[in-house]
Amino acid sequence: MTQSEHQMQSEIMQQPEPMNAMSHQSTRLPLETLETPALLLDEARMNRNIARMQAQMKRLGVSFRPHVKTNKCIDVARRIMSTPTGPITVSTLKEAEYFAAHGVRDILYAVSIAPNKFAHALKLLRSGVQLTLILDSMETAQLLAAFAQTSNTRFEVMLEIDSDGHRSGLAPEAAELVPIAAYLHSAGLVVKGVMTHAGSSYDCPTLDGVRAMAEQERAAVVRAAERLREAGLPCPVVSVGSTPTALFAEQLEGVTEVRAGVFVFFDLVMAGINVCTVDELALSVLGTVIGHQAEKGWTLIDAGWMAMSRDRGTAKQAVDQGYGLVCDLDGTPLDDLILVGANQEHGIVAHRDGRLAGVTHLPVGTQLRIMPNHACATAAQFPHYHVIDSERQVQETWSRFHGW
């Protein structure tokens, strides 16, 4: 066992007790009792977002393998998984460890496997997890096959397909596609199928663009599956996924499963491409006014980039939301205020248009809810979600984990 694995195991072992203890707080507390910054999760909004995705999956006739990289929290995952044992998608092996420790069994690790993670993947398999790996090159295939032989293990893998040119994966027509699958098959590994992620859907300026991207994503991975089948190789699983394409795909013929994660919370980037509306954003950061620079029209709050993250995903959209959109405690945008700047623990609230006259005076101590650009990045800055109800009371506090 490597040093990292030792640490990880000791952390995982320690997790269930304090987490369960914290998840079962019984008294409802008003937001005013929270020290800030704090991460709020609006349960009613989250539930509506989940119901929307589930209805879409049902309409499309595909199975759903939610991506838990956004939430990293069993309490959220239990609300989006089809069964208590999964399936789920993860972006790190620490996620796989954590969710496995909470009873999840069917896990797709959706980042091309690095050789220094083979031993860890093996440990998960031997602990009873049905872990599927992905890869996109003969180089990785050969390394994994060698390790599979040495460890006498029948790894299950999927081939990653590049449907939009935004990062990794084999082109659907790549010459190597069939040889890699054939090699893995002959080396005794199980090739379950093909998967892709149309990350470029986040950059589509219109919903028609998102619909077209969903079709491009579907066509790419279905074409790769056809090529494998034409070569006589089995390809039972055909997997696509991103929140925009999942929600706006018109049909998914040939696809067997969909993956998505951000849909649970949504964020300003999603609202900026009309995948959701601002009043559907379930995640926000609670901050408090700590001062003013009146002559500049600034209100200072105690939520800076450490709380919001440095993500500036709306900077390239039609409406730049700075480091976040400022809302009142009900989650309603307040007087067109945004976080125009951020230091580590200071956020600078000002009017979007930079005006200095007629700036709302928010007294020191006023609490504000700041909607984030990117839910994955903002949530990662916090150890807990404070789950709030429609009366702005904290019902429960859910833990999320951090790091690798």
Added chain:
Amino acid sequence: MTQSEHQMQSEIMQQPEPMNAMSHQSTRLPLETLETPALLLDEARMNRNIARMQAQMKRLGVSFRPHVKTNKCIDVARRIMSTPTGPITVSTLKEAEYFAAHGVRDILYAVSIAPNKFAHALKLLRSGVQLTLILDSMETAQLLAAFAQTSNTRFEVMLEIDSDGHRSGLAPEAAELVPIAAYLHSAGLVVKGVMTHAGSSYDCPTLDGVRAMAEQERAAVVRAAERLREAGLPCPVVSVGSTPTALFAEQLEGVTEVRAGVFVFFDLVMAGINVCTVDELALSVLGTVIGHQAEKGWTLIDAGWMAMSRDRGTAKQAVDQGYGLVCDLDGTPLDDLILVGANQEHGIVAHRDGRLAGVTHLPVGTQLRIMPNHACATAAQFPHYHVIDSERQVQETWSRFHGW
């Protein structure tokens, strides 16, 4: 006690044991045994950086109150504090809690105090911590004075001065300065002095600019101190601080203490303004090659923005380093490669000039060290530092904490 405080206390209580256990690992391990991404701390570089700051403080004849927001780790803090009990500067009360639990007593919380943190500050004071708060308005002064009266506590405070217009603080000539200090004094609080942070020094394009900013920072806070003394109010402490101004101040007449935090590690933003050189950067992220998109000149690694953070601080500098500068395992820049893009767990390595021909082939499994734009932001993404020696062996693993 609020819900947050309950959680914080239970976390703090749990920390010392596992942290000590992890800090005293005895075997040296090669980097190749680490699962990636992992945060590396080059001990020799860190020690040189610390010695440089200490020599500068000695030359300037000021006391040093290191900012621990960058490291959030007692093992690092012990190497930069003048004594085991401090003094230190913190940016959150969780930092104060954690360092107090490790024996630190003299703590300046350098963000204007929010009313929802009064009770927590009181708890720290009552546990024996000499906690100093800051504020910059009559509004906060009145709220704190009311709380001080109710709780029968003599809070110690400093007034925050704005020396460069970049965020909070009173202008040195502000009409409210003397009235606020006089009010606090009359309300029975202890006004220890004035403090400022010239955060604009990060944006100085030349070292002459940094030197001028150091003088501007000094002059602003010394002027504020003079005004208080002229009004017959005591002002024993005059505090300045930022890594660039601390290292390049030519003289600090009238200043009693300096605060800085990034100097321990340095980062690409600091190198970009010539405050340090790239070979002084002590912090890096270890990543592993997981694939290629050869026709684009891309190498994919398993360190994306979750590992590097979304900080793009070099984007506005003369040399944009993308999401990080790619180095070999000795920490030497490699063939002018940078992280040109990042997804959550994917980093895209490519040549800085975008060339496609003659791209170095880095085989799958190759480990790389990525120098970060901003040490505070990148370190915050990790639960541990892997401390490496000059032979690239991991000597110890130090824990750092996360969140609020």
